[in-house]
Amino acid sequence: MRLKVSRSKNSASFYVTKTVYIGKKERTITVEKLGTEKELREKLNGADPYQWAKDYIEKLNKKEQEESRQVLVKLQQSKLIDKNKQQSFNGGYLFLQQLYYQLKLDRICAKITAKHKFSFNLNSILSRLIYGRILFPSSKLNTFQLSNTLLEPPDFELQHVYRSLEIIAKESDFIQAELYKNSLALSKRNDRILYYDCTNYYFEIEQEEGNKQFGPSKENRPNPIVEMGLFMDGDGIPLAFSMHSGNTNEQLTLQPLEKKILKEFSLSKFVVCTDAGLSSISNRKFNNQGERAFITTQSVKKLKKHLKEWALSKEGWRLEGVSKTFDLSKIEDSGELKDTYKETVFYKDRWINEGGLEQHLIVTYSLKYKEYQQQIREKQVERAVKLIEKRPANLKKHRQNDYKRFISKTNVTPDGEIAETEIFNIDSDLIASEQVYDGLYAVCTNLEDDAPAITKISHNRWKIEECFRLLKSDFKARPVYLSRDDRIKAHFTTCFLSLTLYRYLEQRLEGEFTSTDIITHLRNMNFYLVPGEGYIPTYTRTNFTDALHNSFGFRTDYEIVTMAQMKKIFRETKK
Secondary structure (H helix, E strand, O other): EEEEEEEEOOEEEEEEEEEEOOOOOEEEEEEEEEEEEHHHHOOOOOOHHHHHHHHHHHHHHHHHHHHOOOOOOOOOOOOOOOOOOOEEEEOOOHHHHHHHOOOOOHHHHHHHHHHHOOOOOHHHHHHHHHHHHHHOOOOHHHHHHHHHOOOOOOOOOOOHHHHHHHHHHOOOOHHHHHHHHOOOOOOOOOOEEEEEEEEEEEEEEOOHHHHEEEEOOOOOOOEEEEEEEEEOOOOEEEEEEEEEOOOOOHHHHHHHHHHHHHHOOOOOOOOOEEEEEHHOOOOHHHHHOOOEEEEEEEEOOOOOOOHHHHHHOOOOOOOOOOOOOOOOHHHHHHHHHHHOOOOOEEEEEEEEEEEEEEEEEEEEEEEHHHHHHHHHHHHHHHHHHHHHHOOHHHOOOOOOOOOOEEEEEEEEOOOOEEEEEEEEEHHHHHHHHHOOOOOEEEEEOOOOOOOHHHHHHHHHHHHHHHHHHHHHOOOOOOEEEOOHHHHHHHHHHHHHHHHHHHHHHHOOOOOOHHHHHHHHHHHHOEEEEEOOOEEOOOOOOOHHHHHHHHHOOOOOOOOOHHHHHHHHHHHOOOO
16 A cells, blocks of 8 residues: 555545556545544644655554465374463353443443442453353352353452452342443333233252242242243333242332333333233233233133123124124134135234223134134143053142143043942043133233224233243253342342343344244354464354344454454454
């Protein structure tokens, strides 16, 4: 590159030019316009623009030479590698690091540090607990050890990790509130729709202790559990969470956490969406105040007799945008009509008064959903038949939706005689009674909006169920091996933060890749250190890595990333 000065009668303009070859033809192109002589003198406070331009171009040429130079690595087949010397490092965390700093979690750590006045680096510890939970979920000890495999080494000791857990637990509510406020600067939050649900996590212990109590386990395990309540926004990004002892009635967990959101998050206008297990009359009335509203699933089986008859009636069903009503029996009896309306969702709605509260009851019907429910039941009946035939001794008390519910037992033979042993059969009456509800889905709300719009909001509850799946499977948040309640709370705080960062990562990638794709690729983004030269990527460049680099604005997929380039990436991801 060289300097070109274009002169006119009253001025001179400075350009950076470069000779390139297009085919076999030599051409001179303009790389950069530096400005006019007058502009540069003003910018440089009177300094010589000619000398400045020459120095600037010299730096550009030096940088170009460095980036284009070939690196030769000399290796000896007879020389052993150094013992206990780390040579391979993970760089997948760098993309998480950029999100971590964009959410200003470092500033949250700074505020907490100033409050408690401890000496260890909370920001460094918290960030690595989060990166570790997403990429290499394991114990706190293993997470500490794995921190040494990141491109940037840790600056703390294992004892500091355990001390930090006490602080994170104390400041969990503050972290959540600050994170929400910081997230508003990163992207617009869909906080007019809030989804709430509960799950529980088991411990590898047999005795109750603190919040670890026996309760109704979601996995039907005989272990003490803790309960987690989670709010997320309409886009599936976590908002706030709370922890409770395992024997807590989950219906009682909604209002305290929602009150915290109202107070500390400065939110007042939103719709709370829950499943039927959390939809007590008290919770519905609580969200019938101010500018809040509720949408909750409703069991058709548990409706009052006249409402159940109305919901089960085949007549009076409607379609969005269609004025006439439909008779479902005519559709179900016609193969042609069934094909026509296979992907269609019918609905009927009315206002009811339950528990002194006016509610909008909406019932939907889908042939596709009916088929799905039938398939599930058929598989459950098949399992029940096999159990009767091969392992009747395994018949025990079952849960409400357990396949064993289809098995009935009697001590009387078909002839009316007393049997010597219990006789097991498939309960055909129960199957028939369940079949009448196939295809039906119901919600209750205090909103007056159109029924299809309300049911669409409710159907998005799958996003919060996916949050729990990610926590339990991909992030391995269970089983929990920590014993102290404060460390348990800190553990779930880091899980919550990890889930938040991950959701923003998904958002950056526009939902193009599965969780398995994302986590596996980030975990495999390793680099080989060439001392004094830089880092050689040892991962496979794919459509995913291209999308990742394009979304985050930096690249690590050159044949070698120099030390200077990597240091620049470190700085860029911490802005």
